[in-house]
Amino acid sequence: MNNEEQHPTFRIGPIRPPSEANSLLLQVTQGCTWNKCKFCELYRGTKFQAFSVESIKRDIDAIEHYANLAKPLIQSDGSVDRVTLSHVIASMNSEAQQCFYLVLNWLMHGGEHVFLQDGNTLALRNGRLTDVLQYLKEKFPKINRITSYGRAESLARISAEEYVQLREAGLTRIHSGFESGSDEVLAFINKGVTAEEEIRAGRNIKAGGIEFSVYFMPGVGGKALSEQNALGTARVISEIEPDFVRMRTVAIKPNTDLYTEFLNGNLELCSDDDKVREIQLLLEHAHCENTIVASDHIINLLPNIQGRLKEDKEKMLGIIDEYFSLSDLDRRLYQLLRRHNAVETVADMKKLNVLERRRLEQMCKSVKTEKAWAEQMNELLTRYV
Template identity: 45%
Template structure:
């Protein structure tokens, strides 16, 4: 492709986006996290929070537009019969920089969604955020969905009227890290919010008509508070009634402050079996009309998904099926999941994969009667 030498423009990108925004155009409106103290979160540690000026953000949007136009021009000139998808895929496979990769991936997926980074976009002044969202939509008329991360506390401080203004400008969905609805857990993890803040913030978003995705972390209560964590989290989620509840499983590595609590014995991790029991208790206590989603490889039972309340029994049946396995089969499944060999419980019936896991367990010195938790934990770290 002769033109690739001319593809030099770039714009700023933050480090993360939710899995559901993998194909979204990423626009960084703030840098890092305005709280940055949660013990279980390594993402922005050591980085300073910064607001960005509206003009700087608009400049990035303009650059994204130039990149889009260049990729379109490339598609037209390279005689791919106008196949933007093919050219976007080629740019994506060999991008001149991350900004090009992002725009190419977004075009490849149809160019409909955008995600505003980083951790707490609502902290911007409402008027400025409205201006950014409107500019983004004007610059890219193809965008029909704009989403972002927010903190409950910040959402609680915005009035419903302000949130409605944001929705009317084009903000479609907010992703909020609820993590737990149990105050002692929130306090221990230094989350900087209470269950009451979660409810107030979540309800404001729902009342404004913005789609809401709340993230919960299974295992967050540790061996000491798992039961209270499950029940209180279900209560808070039921009071909010978000559109989506997304489950994640606690994973700990050395870049997290929580690692020190584990080392000192201040926090004792649950085993996979205990976490599944906690998930069961959480689901049993949910009284809402949300979609429960397990869209992360870190969750042991990714097939525990469905619409509440009608799919509650179906989800609990998946959990019961896992719990009814023999200890050997449970160990095999846990190891297969953590090695990335299994996707769901049915995969246990695949003789080839079952044997592959068995051999891996032999190599790792497992006895087949119980995968060592330390090995499981270290395998899990590879996924984050």
């Protein structure tokens, strides 16, 4: 019997939200239906494909195969029997081992959470996604959270009644990269979505009883559209009241269309201060009862801006005030340290010894213009995306 017969493999896509680090990844579509956002190069070169229900069910069967191998290895204290593990993986090729370790890690973390890949899973309609969800839950009844990405334009085409069906089949949370709620910014970055579609999508999802998590991208419209980016997003968020608003500071990578806009002089980069002001404006103008602000990515300058939009608003604005109370030089120093993952709060700068501080201050002073500094900070940011 060859390896393929012994160990059927299943597809694993390239990305998942940080909050799904220990989830099972089940790929039901490949790539993105749009593929034209100016800041994104993730699926360029990958043609969108929605897999057939039969082939996804085969993948679920393969996951069950690995789960049956992995379960006996997990001991009562949660650790893994390493000796038996080495025997089990000895018969697997590298692809099978990747599948096995994904399932093992998932089971070691409870085996309850699943993330459906790739960029626009909700394009799988007409009951096909419901069929997949039901099969998955039949095979793994312990699953209690199934989440997915969806583009607002696709999400807006789904009715609240269809979302109810998806929820009853097991879908619990949808993530959507809104990036902005400003039509001007959305058009500039070629998102292919309008603020009204975002609102329709969000309201239907919430009416269907599914959790909704949206992403805001401070700085993506550049200096010219900075205020619109914040205020437009605050309006959309207030209209929807999503469960989560997650910050994803823009990092403009070479080889993207947005970088070409920058090279052609059509985009002036936002400084870190501009991006923080956008968050400040968003917090001031968004009014929601139960929305949680999350800063769950290393790319964000002030990661402790987290909390409930209503109850923790003053605390989060206080963090921003503390940042702006720093001198120009200290703000640059903080930015530099943060971009090297050396600080998480303004107070962390106190840990710097005198000599190190002087050396870094010289680096900060050596960059003469705000524009040049913003370019350097952007370059450092691109290492994280």
